[in-house]
Amino acid sequence: MNFSSKLIEEAVNAFAALPGIGRKTALRLVLHLVKQQPEVAEQFAEAIVKMRRNIKECERCHNISDEKRCAICADRHRDQSLVCVVENIRDVMAIESTGQYRGLYHILGGVISPIEGVGPADLNIDSLVQRIQPEGIKEVIMAISPTIEGETTIFYLSKKLRDTGVQVSTIARGISFGGDLEYADELTLGRSIVARVPYKGMSD
Amino acid sequence: MNFSSKLIEEAVNAFAALPGIGRKTALRLVLHLVKQQPEVAEQFAEAIVKMRRNIKECERCHNISDEKRCAICADRHRDQSLVCVVENIRDVMAIESTGQYRGLYHILGGVISPIEGVGPADLNIDSLVQRIQPEGIKEVIMAISPTIEGETTIFYLSKKLRDTGVQVSTIARGISFGGDLEYADELTLGRSIVARVPYKGMSD
Numbered sequence: 001m002n003f004s005s006k007l008i009e010e011a012v013n014a015f016a017a018l019p020g021i022g023r024k025t026a027l028r029l030v031l032h033l034v035k036q037q038p039e040v041a042e043q044f045a046e047a048i049v050k051m052r053r054n055i056k057e058c059e060r061c062h063n064i065s066d067e068k069r070c071a072i073c074a075d076r077h078r079d080q081s082l083v084c085v086v087e088n089i090r091d092v093m094a095i096e097s098t099g100q101y102r103g104l105y106h107i108l109g110g111v112i113s114p115i116e117g118v119g120p121a122d123l124n125i126d127s128l129v130q131r132i133q134p135e136g137i138k139e140v141i142m143a144i145s146p147t148i149e150g151e152t153t154i155f156y157l158s159k160k161l162r163d164t165g166v167q168v169s170t171i172a173r174g175i176s177f178g179g180d181l182e183y184a185d186e187l188t189l190g191r192s193i194v195a196r197v198p199y200k201g202m203s204d
Numbered sequence: 205m206n207f208s209s210k211l212i213e214e215a216v217n218a219f220a221a222l223p224g225i226g227r228k229t230a231l232r233l234v235l236h237l238v239k240q241q242p243e244v245a246e247q248f249a250e251a252i253v254k255m256r257r258n259i260k261e262c263e264r265c266h267n268i269s270d271e272k273r274c275a276i277c278a279d280r281h282r283d284q285s286l287v288c289v290v291e292n293i294r295d296v297m298a299i300e301s302t303g304q305y306r307g308l309y310h311i312l313g314g315v316i317s318p319i320e321g322v323g324p325a326d327l328n329i330d331s332l333v334q335r336i337q338p339e340g341i342k343e344v345i346m347a348i349s350p351t352i353e354g355e356t357t358i359f360y361l362s363k364k365l366r367d368t369g370v371q372v373s374t375i376a377r378g379i380s381f382g383g384d385l386e387y388a389d390e391l392t393l394g395r396s397i398v399a400r401v402p403y404k405g406m407s408d
Binding site for chain 1: 206207208209210211212214215217218219221222223224225229231232233234235236237238242245246247248249250251252253254255256257258259267268269270274275276293294296297300301
């Protein structure tokens with residue numbers, strides 16, 4: 001693309017360096033900002049810089065946080081004896097959005113994946129094991145994707161946690177609500193029959 | 205979405221205010237910047253602010269420009285007697301990318317559209333008419349999309365330009381190179397037969 005403007009070109013390159021943003025999309029975003037009042041671009045840039053300068057990692061659960069401890073860890077109304085282990089921050093957001101969980105989290109920062117060169121030492125595993133006894137944690141819920149890497153990570157973690165005496169559980173797996181039986185994969189469908197649960201009626 | 209971080213939420217809102225960026229995409233971009241070194245976010249924001257603060261409108265052709273006159277108007281090697289009239293900046297970029305045009309431009313800033321409330325006074329039409337004689341312009345090429353609004357605009361412009369004595373032309377219309385005859389719309393195909401041109405052999 002021929003921009004006939006160095007300023008536009010640099011701004012397009014800045015946007016296009018973000019994941020999933022091509023040069024045509026980048027140009028559209030830049031031209032949008034050109035059309036707006038200068039303050040719009042200033043405020044946009046300020047929000048990004050302010051976020052990046054001040055964002056921290058929670059010292060306890062490794063969640064992203066505005067303070068030394070994240071808002072979830074700092075909330076004394078949450079169940080302090082329950083820890084949900086997740087792969088990344090997005091999983092925390094997904095679980096929080098359900099409104100069904102009132103315990104704490106521990107963010108691993110990934111899963112064990114020899115192919116991608118991610119070993120246990122690259123993940124926040126030691127800090128999880130070290131939390132259990134001082135914090136009086138009674139149950140650790142593994143909310144990790146049921147992939148090969150995920151299952152390996154759960155297996156590794158459960159072995160590591162065995163000596164602490166904490167109860168380890170995984171999130172329930174089966175057919176999605178609203179999911180069509182005929183479109184479910186065979187593994188999920190098969191396991192959901194084996195792991196069937198007593199019917200409790202229409203009340204939730 | 206529940207962000208558990210005011211900083212992240214503000215940055216997501218900033219990205220999501222851009223056209224075509226939803227909140228999920230915005231979150232992905234923000235988390236990408238969180239993962240990078242702080243300098244990446246700073247440089248990104250700086251490119252945007254610098255662009256918006258310093259970008260100008262070319263005083264002659266209304267193109268976006270780093271200086272009072274855009275790089276195209278300032279280029280004395282270009283044909284100063286030829287002006288290509290386009291709707292917007294993106295059209296300039298598209299034509300420049302072909303490398304086939306060495307004249308100047310005039311950006312209208314839109315087309316006449318009564319439905320959207322855009323009248324001739326909202327477009328850069330007077331400044332086009334006023335350019336013709338002082339600049340010694342000999343030909344005005346209408347490179348405007350062949351929509352109803354576009355054709356109306358071309359008709360209006362050609363009437364306005366009649367007194368200046370300048371030659372008015374439009375870009376050639378017909379079947380696209382590589383286009384399949386059977387998939388061309390009837391209007392284009394019909395007109396391309398009526399406006400057939402003598403065959404000039406294989407040399408371009």
